[in-house]
Amino acid sequence: MPQSVIILGGGIIGLSCAFEAALRGYEVSVVETGAFGGQASGAAAGMLAPYSENTDQPDAFFRLCLDSLRLYESWNGKVEELSGMKTDWVRCGSLNVYRHEADLLPLQSRIRWHNEWGARAELVKGEALRKLEPGLSHDIAAALYCPEESHIYAPSLVAALEIACRRLGGQLYGHAGHLLDLAFSQSSGVTVRMSLLPEINADRIVICSGAWSGALERWLGIAIPVxxxxxxxxxxxxxxxxxxxxxxxxxxxxxxxxxxxxxxxxxxxxxxxxxxxxxxxxxxxxxxxxxxxxxxxxxxxxxxxxxxxxxTMDGMPLIGSVDGKPGAIMAAGHYRNGILLSPATAMLVCDLLDGQAPADQLAAFSPGRFTA
Ligand SMILES: Cc1cc2nc3c(=O)[nH]c(=O)nc-3n(C[C@H](O)[C@H](O)[C@H](O)COP(=O)(O)OP(=O)(O)OC[C@H]3O[C@@H](n4cnc5c(N)ncnc54)[C@H](O)[C@@H]3O)c2cc1C
Known part of the structure; x- marks a missing residue:
């Protein structure tokens, strides 16, 4: 019998987890307080830019961002195919622009580690820069050019994910009101009670409630400083x-x-x-x-x-199982990069549902790391 899973929150993270879980054969219900994609996800600029967003060093967060960028083309292809919608994914590359020569010094080490990670990243100046992007102000001294980075139209992506999830048989409950109760039991799984929805039950739950995730502390028993x-x-x-x-x-x-x-x-x-x-x-x-x-x-x-x-307090999302709450998984706190990180997050969450998650990759994102 297929396992059932409730996704709490219908932004890009919740809908992406629901989409991947439905593809893997889970019975999926998504419960959303308001409109699907009605919060951060519908507001996002949709830039998929791991190099521009991570300027310091290639840490676990950067690696997750890069994995996600590399998943995007095929992931988005599946979303478009199953929804019948266009999401306007464009690989146009990016320019990080600088006015002063002094700003260029730290760029050398950035270019070095970008290149080590297999990205084409190069410094472009003067006439070459004007040719590449004629509209830039002429007093810009140089730019770091990353041709791999891309963008997507976030409102279309969330709308397409919603349609795709429904077509895959997911039960999607929008305008469900606020969470009244969340109960865990070894024998009967997870029960969710919302103010505007009859009680629903499933084997597992994935918490994807974005900036509101801190309110779940009282039910999950961990510190959630989102x-x-x-x-x-x-x-x-x-x-x-x-x-x-x-x-x-x-x-x-x-x-x-x-x-x-x-x-x-x-x-x-x-x-x-x-x-x-x-x-x-x-x-x-x-x-x-x-x-x-x-x-x-x-x-x-x-x-x-x-x-x-x-x-979050350390800039990293919370992705992983919640200790002491059988069947509970968190996927929240994606700050500036939730659109970029949605495919990689969905894969990790569904690997956790499948019992195959890579523990080493998840260590940095442990939801329990803020609990003393
Ligand atoms: C102006 C702006 C620009 C951005 N630009 C980019 C960008 O270019 N690239 C990028 O990758 N990211 C960008 N981001 C960040 C990105 O939008 C977020 O990281 C991402 O949307 C987070 O997704 P989410 O699903 O976790 O949160 P949300 O989209 O906020 O979704 C969470 C959902 O959970 C619901 N919810 C809350 N509590 C409950 C509950 N108890 N029960 C049921 N439902 C609940 C909420 O109603 C909400 O719909 C931008 C964000 C903003 C604001």
């Missing part, structure tokens, strides 16, 4: 040639989407669970846009929005 970091973000109307690569600067990043929008993000604010947009937050992005991409000067933003990233 907190929300608000990201404010905006977009401009754009033409395909406005920007050919993703561009990362010290003040903002830009990515040109096939739907005709140039996305510019994002602030990192401590604002509790307030996901409103402030004029101050967006004005900083507008000023950065004018400074690094002069073509955007004077253009109005087309959209402004915000989301709450799930941050």
């Amino acid at each position: 907190h929300p970091i608000r990201g404010q973000i905006c977009s401009y109307e754009s033409m395909p040639d406005d920007l050919r690569h993703m561009v990362f600067s010290s003040q903002a990043y830009w990515v040109n989407k096939p739907i005709g929008r140039m996305v510019c993000g994002a602030s990192e604010d401590v604002a509790g669970f307030d996901s409103s947009v402030t004029d101050r937050g967006i004005q900083r992005l507008i000023r950065a846009s004018e400074r690094w991409l002069p073509q955007l000067a004077g253009r109005d933003t087309a959209h402004r929005w915000a989301g709450l990233r799930p941050a």
Whole structure:
């Protein structure tokens, strides 16, 4: 008989785990407080950029990010095929841009370890840089060019995952209200009681509740120091040639989407669970846009929005089994890289469900590591 699993939270992480579990033959139910993808996942810029996001050293987190990037093409192909939807995955490469020669020194060691990990990463300057990306401000001294990095349209990806999960037979419960109770028993598995849903039961549960995961402490019996970091973000109307690569600067990043929008993000604010947009937050992005991409000067933003990233104390996600709670697995705290990390997280979670998870790879992400 197939085993059943409840996924608590219907963002990119929950839906990805549900998708992979359904593909592997599990009976899957996804329980979501609000709308699927209605929180951080629907707000994300969708950059798949392990090299640009990990600038210091190749640690366990970087390796997970890289594994995930390398899974993306085939993973996204499956999602598109099973949903019948396009997700606008684009491998355009990225440019990390610098104004001052002094900034270039640390880049040499970064290029060295990027190359050691099999990535083409190179320093581009002067005329070669202008040719590669004509819209950049002319006082930019150089850029680190990473051709492997890509991006995806996150709202389409979550919508496609939702459809694919349903087509694979998953039971998806949106607008289920808040969690009232979570009970574990050796004989009858896990029971979830939500305020707007009849009680449901399964053999296992995967907690994917993003920035709200800390609220599960009382049921899981471990410390879950996940907190929300608000990201404010905006977009401009754009033409395909406005920007050919993703561009990362010290003040903002830009990515040109096939739907005709140039996305510019994002602030990192401590604002509790307030996901409103402030004029101050967006004005900083507008000023950065004018400074690094002069073509955007004077253009109005087309959209402004915000989301709450799930941050942890050490910057690493919580992925693994919960000690003392049979059948409970966590997958939360993906902070700035949840879209990138979704395929690799889904694989690890489903390897855990299958009883085959690589313990050495999971050690750094143990959900119990904050519990004294
Ligand atoms: C502005 C911005 C830009 C970003 N850009 C990128 C990017 O370019 N690349 C990248 O990789 N990442 C990016 N991120 C980060 C990425 O969005 C997050 O890491 C990712 O969305 C986290 O996914 P999640 O499923 O854990 O969380 P969420 O998407 O927040 O989903 C968690 C879900 O759980 C639900 N929930 C909470 N509690 C319960 C409960 N008790 N029961 C049931 N449901 C519950 C919530 O309603 C929510 O829908 C960005 C984030 C922001 C805000």
